[in-house]
Amino acid sequence: MNIDMIRAAAQRLKGHARRTPLLNSPFLDDIAGRRVWIKPECLQHTGSFKFRGGWAAISALDAEVRAKGVIAFSSGNHAQGVALAARQHGVGAVIVMPSDAPVMKVENTRALGAEVVLYERATEDRDAIGAKLAHDRGLTLIKPFDEPEVIAGQGTCGLEIAEQADELGITTAQVLVCCGGGGLTSGIALALEADAPGMRVRPVEPAGFDDVARSLDTGEIKRNAALSGSICDAIITAQPGDITFPIMHRLCGAGLVITDDEARHAMALAFARLKLVAEPGGAAALAAALFRKDDIAGDDVIVTISGGNVDAAVFQSALTQFGS
Amino acid sequence: MNIDMIRAAAQRLKGHARRTPLLNSPFLDDIAGRRVWIKPECLQHTGSFKFRGGWAAISALDAEVRAKGVIAFSSGNHAQGVALAARQHGVGAVIVMPSDAPVMKVENTRALGAEVVLYERATEDRDAIGAKLAHDRGLTLIKPFDEPEVIAGQGTCGLEIAEQADELGITTAQVLVCCGGGGLTSGIALALEADAPGMRVRPVEPAGFDDVARSLDTGEIKRNAALSGSICDAIITAQPGDITFPIMHRLCGAGLVITDDEARHAMALAFARLKLVAEPGGAAALAAALFRKDDIAGDDVIVTISGGNVDAAVFQSALTQFGS
Numbered sequence: 001m002n003i004d005m006i007r008a009a010a011q012r013l014k015g016h017a018r019r020t021p022l023l024n025s026p027f028l029d030d031i032a033g034r035r036v037w038i039k040p041e042c043l044q045h046t047g048s049f050k051f052r053g054g055w056a057a058i059s060a061l062d063a064e065v066r067a068k069g070v071i072a073f074s075s076g077n078h079a080q081g082v083a084l085a086a087r088q089h090g091v092g093a094v095i096v097m098p099s100d101a102p103v104m105k106v107e108n109t110r111a112l113g114a115e116v117v118l119y120e121r122a123t124e125d126r127d128a129i130g131a132k133l134a135h136d137r138g139l140t141l142i143k144p145f146d147e148p149e150v151i152a153g154q155g156t157c158g159l160e161i162a163e164q165a166d167e168l169g170i171t172t173a174q175v176l177v178c179c180g181g182g183g184l185t186s187g188i189a190l191a192l193e194a195d196a197p198g199m200r201v202r203p204v205e206p207a208g209f210d211d212v213a214r215s216l217d218t219g220e221i222k223r224n225a226a227l228s229g230s231i232c233d234a235i236i237t238a239q240p241g242d243i244t245f246p247i248m249h250r251l252c253g254a255g256l257v258i259t260d261d262e263a264r265h266a267m268a269l270a271f272a273r274l275k276l277v278a279e280p281g282g283a284a285a286l287a288a289a290l291f292r293k294d295d296i297a298g299d300d301v302i303v304t305i306s307g308g309n310v311d312a313a314v315f316q317s318a319l320t321q322f323g324s
Numbered sequence: 325m326n327i328d329m330i331r332a333a334a335q336r337l338k339g340h341a342r343r344t345p346l347l348n349s350p351f352l353d354d355i356a357g358r359r360v361w362i363k364p365e366c367l368q369h370t371g372s373f374k375f376r377g378g379w380a381a382i383s384a385l386d387a388e389v390r391a392k393g394v395i396a397f398s399s400g401n402h403a404q405g406v407a408l409a410a411r412q413h414g415v416g417a418v419i420v421m422p423s424d425a426p427v428m429k430v431e432n433t434r435a436l437g438a439e440v441v442l443y444e445r446a447t448e449d450r451d452a453i454g455a456k457l458a459h460d461r462g463l464t465l466i467k468p469f470d471e472p473e474v475i476a477g478q479g480t481c482g483l484e485i486a487e488q489a490d491e492l493g494i495t496t497a498q499v500l501v502c503c504g505g506g507g508l509t510s511g512i513a514l515a516l517e518a519d520a521p522g523m524r525v526r527p528v529e530p531a532g533f534d535d536v537a538r539s540l541d542t543g544e545i546k547r548n549a550a551l552s553g554s555i556c557d558a559i560i561t562a563q564p565g566d567i568t569f570p571i572m573h574r575l576c577g578a579g580l581v582i583t584d585d586e587a588r589h590a591m592a593l594a595f596a597r598l599k600l601v602a603e604p605g606g607a608a609a610l611a612a613a614l615f616r617k618d619d620i621a622g623d624d625v626i627v628t629i630s631g632g633n634v635d636a637a638v639f640q641s642a643l644t645q646f647g648s
Contacts, residue, residue: 021345023367026408027435042599043347084350111351268636275366275601275632308599312592312647316640323636 042308050081056153083114145183146241158191179203182244213255234281366632374405380477407438469507470565482515503527506568537579558605592646
């Protein structure tokens, strides 16, 4: 896992993934007490950065292997990213989802051309179902984060940040990244190590689900006590990955933690000041920039908005609480 | 008023206005029955294309004249665009607003550094107040649309559309533009005449406020019967401008008309599929692409989202009605 893989992924993604802009707002600068630069991956295809990793992983497969199709376990952003990337490669994608996944997510994934296989959380073993499908049909598993080509794809976001910040004359900044398993975080950290060594990545997680912050703090992988209970569902994972954690440990600053209400507040401010739709987990880094300013250093801070796939009802409740 | 003025404005705007991306979604393509390309000016500084015209007009002034400051009549997007452009030029801006303008709009305009002068709609004459201020203080009036340098600034959006479409291999398309007084519409039409002559601009207006469509149809300037009564307030004006109308008449195809509900529906789809916040008037062109498909020709259609400055309550009601 190295910078050359990220550069190679960037070549393969060219003309397929979007080069998202780097945005700002004087109103957000005022709240944060420094200049805030936003990398809106909610504007990426399928509404999250996951398309980058999906495309990178699928495009890296040997043509013969790829032609047999791919498989992923996900009811969220990874599912949609893999589904669209597979369709655009002209190959099949099987997405294994729990039967209680929201209908909208199932329908969206099917609409992107994927075959959705539902399983019963209580009685069926997801991994066994997936392994059997993969074996019987020769499908390649695309893991959500702990996979070098996926990390390389997410890292292309970091290459863009380095370029775009340089155009603005910014070479020193903390870069806050919404962090689940660490695919985006470690990918961006590797890209910045090479192209913007004056920058420092800070992972951001929801309170109570700060496995990465605690792992970084102690130097060994820590697990979350639970896997549900935060509105920031998109960035909750059991623990950092075996590949992502050593990268984060070597390159990242201390983790930052935000509350669900701070995520909602950041969503409302992204609506009002950036005209962007952020999902709760996707607003975590912006929330840290706005509401944890004493834990951040420097005149400039760069934040990812990692995704925008949020139900209307959840979005409305954030606006009701913080929208005026 | 010609293409050279637009190219000159583009040079002056470089590094100041955002080059907004050109976005798409397979879900919107399915609804529209053709490929839909979105130019999201809601992502422009101050949340609408108006920043382009404000910057272009202020930057075109002689330095001595500019130093005395500028004045604008607006309670909406033009006010914010002029206010920020003036502040970034280091000159004062006076914005004349009715005393019943929403507090949020007054506060936003002040926060962008402008001096807000309120007047009573019922008893005071806005133009007289503005004329006296302009005379006493030597301020230059920045008109909202019927002013060549403002049109030139809005036209830079058209230069970008031509470039971005060409990168996608698209040279023939109808370009739907949310249309009030015609500044954006005529500017884009002039830019495309020069750089993408296979494209045809179609103005889009709310039903009942289709002065431009009727003016184009009859070949003479027609007025709206009323100036309020549509949710698409940002694109309601009394009539097309004396400068903008001849340009539109020479270059545009027939106007398209959409309903308030179609605008709300398009807002909800921009939320779900593009992760963008569109204001009702800003969603008019997208609504036409999605819901007036029989009135549009070609495999590709390009639409502007002209702004995203919408109150949380209005946005929430659109999601409640069409958000699932």
